[in-house]
Amino acid sequence: MRRGAHPLRCARNCRIAAEGKCRRGRKIPLGPGNRLGTVPRNFGIRSPQLGTVKQVTEVAKPSRWNHFPLISALEWSPGPERFKLPMVSVPARAPYAASAKSPYPSFDHRPPSRASVAIAAAAPVISLLLFLWFLIHTLLSLPTLTGAGIAWLVVSLLAASALAYSSGMYLLGRAGALVRLRNHRRLTRAELDVTFLDDDSTMTVLVPSYAEEPRVVNATLWSAALQEFPSLRVVLLIDDKPHPTDPAVLAKLDETRALPGQIAAELAEPHRQARLALNDFACARGDDVCAADLQALASAYDAAAEWLTQFAARWSLTDHSDAFLVDQVFLGLATEFTELADGFRAQASANDLPNRDMLQASYLRLVRIFSCKLDTFERKRYVSLSQEANKAMNLNSYLSLMGHAWQVTTTHDGDVLVATTDPTAADFIIPDADYVLTLDADSLLVRDYCTRLVHELQRPGNERVAVIQTPYCSFPGAPTRVERVAGATTDLQHLHHLGKTHFNATFWVGANAIIRREALTDIEEINLDRGFKVHTYIQDRTVIEDTESSMDLAARGWSLINYPERLSYSATPPDFGSLVVQRRRWANGGLIILPKIVDVIRGRLADRERIGLGEVALRLDYLGSIAWTSIAVPIILLLPILGTPLSPFLFLISVPFIIAQAADLRRVGHRLIDVVWVQSLNLVLLPVNLAGVLKSIQQGITRRKIPFARTPKIADRVAAPGLFVILPYLIALGLAAASATSIMLGNVLGSVFAALTALLALVGSVVFIGVHEGYQDIVAGLKLSASARARVKNSALESPALKDPTEPIALPAVSSGY
Numbered sequence: 001m002r003r004g005a006h007p008l009r010c011a012r013n014c015r016i017a018a019e020g021k022c023r024r025g026r027k028i029p030l031g032p033g034n035r036l037g038t039v040p041r042n043f044g045i046r047s048p049q050l051g052t053v054k055q056v057t058e059v060a061k062p063s064r065w066n067h068f069p070l071i072s073a074l075e076w077s078p079g080p081e082r083f084k085l086p087m088v089s090v091p092a093r094a095p096y097a098a099s100a101k102s103p104y105p106s107f108d109h110r111p112p113s114r115a116s117v118a119i120a121a122a123a124p125v126i127s128l129l130l131f132l133w134f135l136i137h138t139l140l141s142l143p144t145l146t147g148a149g150i151a152w153l154v155v156s157l158l159a160a161s162a163l164a165y166s167s168g169m170y171l172l173g174r175a176g177a178l179v180r181l182r183n184h185r186r187l188t189r190a191e192l193d194v195t196f197l198d199d200d201s202t203m204t205v206l207v208p209s210y211a212e213e214p215r216v217v218n219a220t221l222w223s224a225a226l227q228e229f230p231s232l233r234v235v236l237l238i239d240d241k242p243h244p245t246d247p248a249v250l251a252k253l254d255e256t257r258a259l260p261g262q263i264a265a266e267l268a269e270p271h272r273q274a275r276l277a278l279n280d281f282a283c284a285r286g287d288d289v290c291a292a293d294l295q296a297l298a299s300a301y302d303a304a305a306e307w308l309t310q311f312a313a314r315w316s317l318t319d320h321s322d323a324f325l326v327d328q329v330f331l332g333l334a335t336e337f338t339e340l341a342d343g344f345r346a347q348a349s350a351n352d353l354p355n356r357d358m359l360q361a362s363y364l365r366l367v368r369i370f371s372c373k374l375d376t377f378e379r380k381r382y383v384s385l386s387q388e389a390n391k392a393m394n395l396n397s398y399l400s401l402m403g404h405a406w407q408v409t410t411t412h413d414g415d416v417l418v419a420t421t422d423p424t425a426a427d428f429i430i431p432d433a434d435y436v437l438t439l440d441a442d443s444l445l446v447r448d449y450c451t452r453l454v455h456e457l458q459r460p461g462n463e464r465v466a467v468i469q470t471p472y473c474s475f476p477g478a479p480t481r482v483e484r485v486a487g488a489t490t491d492l493q494h495l496h497h498l499g500k501t502h503f504n505a506t507f508w509v510g511a512n513a514i515i516r517r518e519a520l521t522d523i524e525e526i527n528l529d530r531g532f533k534v535h536t537y538i539q540d541r542t543v544i545e546d547t548e549s550s551m552d553l554a555a556r557g558w559s560l561i562n563y564p565e566r567l568s569y570s571a572t573p574p575d576f577g578s579l580v581v582q583r584r585r586w587a588n589g590g591l592i593i594l595p596k597i598v599d600v601i602r603g604r605l606a607d608r609e610r611i612g613l614g615e616v617a618l619r620l621d622y623l624g625s626i627a628w629t630s631i632a633v634p635i636i637l638l639l640p641i642l643g644t645p646l647s648p649f650l651f652l653i654s655v656p657f658i659i660a661q662a663a664d665l666r667r668v669g670h671r672l673i674d675v676v677w678v679q680s681l682n683l684v685l686l687p688v689n690l691a692g693v694l695k696s697i698q699q700g701i702t703r704r705k706i707p708f709a710r711t712p713k714i715a716d717r718v719a720a721p722g723l724f725v726i727l728p729y730l731i732a733l734g735l736a737a738a739s740a741t742s743i744m745l746g747n748v749l750g751s752v753f754a755a756l757t758a759l760l761a762l763v764g765s766v767v768f769i770g771v772h773e774g775y776q777d778i779v780a781g782l783k784l785s786a787s788a789r790a791r792v793k794n795s796a797l798e799s800p801a802l803k804d805p806t807e808p809i810a811l812p813a814v815s816s817g818y
Contacts, residue, residue, distance in 0.1 A: 163636065203433055400535035441746040555602070687727040
């Protein structure tokens with residue numbers, strides 16, 4: 001073959017030339033129709049004939065074939081470099097253009113070097129030594145202090161200690177993460193096929209949804225429906241009011257209700273073809289395998305790949321999450337099928353014939369991928385189920401029905417579900433399952449999520465593992481800076497959660513997880529609500545229900561695992577208003593759950609199991625760090641104004657933390673400079689975190705549940721509360737004044753610290769909130785408040801019962817869904 005020639009094919013089946021076009025000058029689409037597209041681009045595999053694809057130099061011009069990512073120009077190089085991932089290109093019909101700086105990462109992480117692991121292990125020790133140095137220097141250089149001075153010294157030391165502890169825990173967690181990444185080996189396809197050849201496990205995927213965009217839910221359902229598993233059911237748990245009066249809301253609800261049926265109808269044809277191919281193979285006589293059998297199997301995989309490719313071509317691309325779904329789910333699976341088909345044909349040509357069991361496993365895989373059963377369920381149709389407005393009770397309601405047959409009985413209060421032992425008399429039967437996969441309606445799973453994680457659960461020694469998941473990552477290619485930086489913090493958390501598993505301190509992150517049904521039954525609680533039995537598996541006492549359930553499982557002797565691969569992705573709030581809702585919710589509840597650490601320790605001791613100091617320390621930090629850092633940071637920021645009795649070496653404590661975080665950002669696909677943007681965003685979100693902590697304290701005092709505020713997933717920008725718009729600017733102004741005050745007092749180091757922090761806060765406020773957008777949010781909040789007061793006033797004039805000024809006034813409620 002001449003230099004540059006390679007068996008790549010364009011949409012009209014022409015071969016490719018070295019410059020990235022076919023012989024007729026057409027651009028080459030990256031998909032299962034060509035050899036380059038069949039290479040797992042996210043695994044960095046080289047092409048032996050073409051050389052190395054170094055980068056994509058431009059986005060191809062729109063054509064009838066550019067419904068999935070394109071390569072418009074290939075730089076040929078015979079060197080040892082590997083493929084870099086192609087950029088995402090979106091067709092001209094879509095109002096979205098992906099960022100050229102967001103290549104899709106590989107499913108498995110790049111293994112760290114031994115030196116990286118050694119440095120990571122030393123970092124917590126270095127951080128501790130720096131803190132001890134700071135503490136000793138502070139105590140040795142103390143001036144004579146009065147009572148107020150001693151009190152301020154104690155407060156300052158406590159604040160510094162809290163921050164040093166949290167930074168040390170971050171370093172400890174990342175050290176565990178790097179150890180796990182270095183030791184992890186990605187399973188081969190053959191290992192998965194052998195494991196699930198005779199497996200008959202069942203799994204139910206639960207997708208809770210409340211007021212979600214149908215487009216977002218549809219993507220989630222498709223990513224779940226195409227998972228490979230012996231027996232898979234996907235159930236959409238719709239939590240909207242079943243009979244809305246608003247026509248627009250009703251139309252949106254009906255569109256959401258129709259999604260499972262539409263997906264089932266789409267899957268019917270590929271399932272029929274796969275089942276027919278399996279039946280033809282099963283009907284063949286004899287135990288010997290011939291080349292024709294491999295050719296038939298290759299044709300079956302080609303047909304499946306062709307169906308996925310055509311379906312991807314019809315998918316409407318609205319944003320970067322749609323581009324990810326098309327490339328990594330639809331076309332990624334199609335590419336893998338084409339690779340396998342080529343491999344089968346190569347085996348047939350070489351007369352390298354496998355046994356019948358291997359062929360049967362390959363046919364079974366096709367059948368299982370297209371055999372998903374889909375359904376919907378609406379708990380608010382039945383008064384016998386919990387009506388609490390939160391995700392936990394939506395999940396609990398369906399979990400309590402699994403494994404039973406049910407009759408619907410109509411009463412004067414509404415429809416009631418009554419269990420029956422006669423299946424013929426039941427209105428519906430909900431089968432039980434060995435595993436339950438909970439999946440947020442804005443999350444996506446990539447291929448092999450279920451098989452790889454369940455394979456880990458079935459390993460010897462993992463019989464007491466209750467929950468396994470891959471901590472979700474952010475979608476690459478976010479169009480706004482606030483979404484990109486918030487996504488960077490999400491990806492940092494992904495890495496840190498992997499490290500927690502090394503110390504047996506794993507927490508369930510609720511966006512996605514596979515749970516043993518047996519473990520859920522073990523933590524089940526039964527209470528009475530309006531005269532009906534309500535089964536609770538996932539606690540809804542706080543708005544971070546997954547965290548509390550993690551502690552409940554650990555206290556009962558179960559463990560949890562974060563699988564060290566990138567197999568799940570979730571949406572990041574696209575604007576500051578959405579981010580405020582999300583982060584205020586995350587900051588609320590940790591203090592309430594914190595005492596359960598005692599239950600975990602007591603449970604381990606009762607079972608005579610070892611509990612490590614690292615586990616306790618990491619759990620303590622995860623539950624309480626938002627609270628004490630939200631209080632400690634303002635105290636440290638006050639030091640330049642009130643004067644500091646602390647050693648100037650205080651700032652050295654943060655150096656290992658900043659360096660490690662910058663390195664972690666690089667590892668998860670971001671830039672080193674993004675560490676500055678992350679710190680800036682943290683300053684802007686400081687009032688938000690503090691508000692969430694105060695809500696947690698309020699709930700602890702009043703014993704009343706805080707409404708579950710959902711993170712908006714809508715196309716338009718969400719307005720932020722005016723208070724959270726103004727406070728970051730005030731923080732920047734106050735720090736600037738502190739810098740000026742410190743320089744006048746001769747505290748140069750404190751002045752520099754205050755000035756740099758003020759700059760970070762100001763730049764963060766302008767970039768993440770926006771001057772014009774912030775003004776709009778404040779005006780919108782004032783108008784909403786005035787409108788609410790007017791409505792209350794009119795209501796009071798019409799209703800004498802509301803004239804009593806001591807009566808509480810109910811202002812318009814904010815959405816309390818999820």
